[in-house]
Amino acid sequence: MTAEIICVGTELLLGDILNTNAQFLSRELAELGISVLHEHVIGDNPERLRELVRQACRRSDLLVFSGGLGPTEDDLTKETVAEAFGDTLHFDEEEWDKILAFFARTNRTPTPNNRKQAMVPTHGHKIPNDHGTAPGAWFEDSQGHCAVLMPGVPREMKAMWTEQVRPALQKRQNCTIHSRTLRVLGGESSIATKVAPLFESTNPTAAIYCKTGESEIRVTAREATAEAAERACNAYLQKFRDILGDAAYDVDVPALEYTVVRVLREKGLHAATAESCTGGMIAERLTNVPGSSEVFGYGFVTYAEAAKQRLLGVDAALIERYNVVSGPVAVAMAFGAARASGAELAVGITGLAGPGGALPGKPVGTVYLAGADARANTGWLLRLALGGYHERSIIRTRAALYALDLLRRMALGLPVPDGMAVTPQTPPEESNI
């Protein structure tokens, strides 16, 4: 099956909003095994829309629309597609009642134009919208071409797609699909070279999406039954895990901090943070996880040298001797945070996020990350080289990601790649790291 995605809206043509709907629908259609040939954005112009629908119908089996279902007179998408598919629209009392109820709930008054939104296909069918006012519409012509019209508001569109359109298309594709997303630390190029052949499969499929310092690998299996799809998906996912090892940190989680909070909770551990260059980002990420208060109580943002001394007990002489951006200071910060908070695990981080401030032998992007394990009075020190990117926010984001990963590794007893074992009593010599 082939498809085209058509997003309707002048605000898209003006660049007022970013078209995230097109990406969402592209991914979803790819997962269903439907080839997208062309994506379009057009305004509310019935003539151009008519011409586009006529052409797209000739090329493709399925047209997926988002937007153009609003109440204003400009919004003629439904009327135009109905005409192109030889269908008509009629007024649907049930939808109108839902629209009236929606306006009553939000203390607003519908305009006569809102009646347009209650018009539904006569030969095709409406698609109920449980998350907004405008129902969607499904048209079908005599040659089996379909057009699916959904709202433009991303929240409403995604809900309608997931709850109603996708299951209907799956049935037509005569399969069920199962997807899972593996999250992996490391850049796309380093990951992709290790697992390149796994991306060549057509079922299950695998796609990689890059984020800062990590990647998502989405595996999708299409099978006749839900059980078979799930089994095939999990088996294929395992192939990635076998190759990627503990860099593959979790499945179907929004971000690394969710894994860290879960692991800490499972192990009955607490974490504290002492941040200089990341300025609170590690704490912010941990506390964005609901329920994180069970495992995180204290975060120290010690941006000034005096703050490192007063809040974490970092010795002024240590700073004087090694510089504030140094391994010994990171170690002292981490153990100081563990001491001041009573947490079993803590991280300390100091570095040069730029743009200015490079030191001899320490270019922008140099970050010292230490982890303290108060249970054994030992820890880890890493020297990270995150420059080359040169952008302050990216250096900080990558540094925070390493810190979260260090907490995960200490909690799980995993090896710390390129990490140097340390204790609070003996500051490591700079030359060793």
Place this chain on the structure above:
Amino acid sequence: MTAEIICVGTELLLGDILNTNAQFLSRELAELGISVLHEHVIGDNPERLRELVRQACRRSDLLVFSGGLGPTEDDLTKETVAEAFGDTLHFDEEEWDKILAFFARTNRTPTPNNRKQAMVPTHGHKIPNDHGTAPGAWFEDSQGHCAVLMPGVPREMKAMWTEQVRPALQKRQNCTIHSRTLRVLGGESSIATKVAPLFESTNPTAAIYCKTGESEIRVTAREATAEAAERACNAYLQKFRDILGDAAYDVDVPALEYTVVRVLREKGLHAATAESCTGGMIAERLTNVPGSSEVFGYGFVTYAEAAKQRLLGVDAALIERYNVVSGPVAVAMAFGAARASGAELAVGITGLAGPGGALPGKPVGTVYLAGADARANTGWLLRLALGGYHERSIIRTRAALYALDLLRRMALGLPVPDGMAVTPQTPPEESNI
């Protein structure tokens, strides 16, 4: 002039990447007064591309391409457009030398396919690429239609656009443009109703872009000379400022924290943060501004009750009496942070970010924000109702924005809307706020 944007790339059709190029080009063309009729995404399929170019040329004066200039055999965009515009390509020694030098610098070896990238238009002209290997191409047919081909990598495309394509189009449009972006606190609906008529102007134009808790208003003037455009732009911007007052906090800054850091620096002041529900977000935002160490040294993430007591000196009896999520605790946190850090200004914030944890009379989204001004031993307390959104990260982001704005207002001596004046000695009664 009318235009179409054509993004070439299978990875876009698969949803592997988000199409930010289309939004960038849409905004830029709108600013130049060029109407975008249609945006397309297509794969590397010469037949479909040829058909599209043929149609788009009939409809529009200008075709703006991104992507399809890569070295692989699939990348036939340049060849296809050349043919459609009755042009040919020839090998350009200078471009080839640049490509060879680029490979040498990055320790890689070019493939024979890379020679394709050195092919440039014969009647049209090449567009040098100072940020990557592939030059762009400019084609023009006998009827004055143009096609501009740029790389797909956003960084390379944006640089080529800004440095070369945009100035050339401006010359054709026979005007210069000047844009400025006003940043305003408050949601789009509340702002838009106040300044709605100002968005109707066609020159200068104004467009509003919503962010969480704030909006950007971009004003663009087109005039014959640069001075006239700048003058018209600034005059129109002032109309917005006159209506929006001090909610309009700055012009041409990336975010509120940049304004806060600038204002603190100008006033010779320092700020400290004591965060519970925002978990470090305020500190993280402040420290993302280069040079923020001049004005910010101490951030306390006191997620646990014990942390509020130990680090900020919040009285356990106060927490017992009022609850940890309360105005008196926020006030004690703010003054505690000022005391512990020595900063002149501090904010304290405690609230319910959800999803669970609602208290009687305090639904999810209830946030107490206090500001301490140690110079006068007075401050402000606000009770924010950020629920209704129900999403933890949005509640936190909006709360942090209010906190940053409170720092700005205290530093500038601006009124604090809905704020209640407080002192550290007399905890406010809960019933008053």
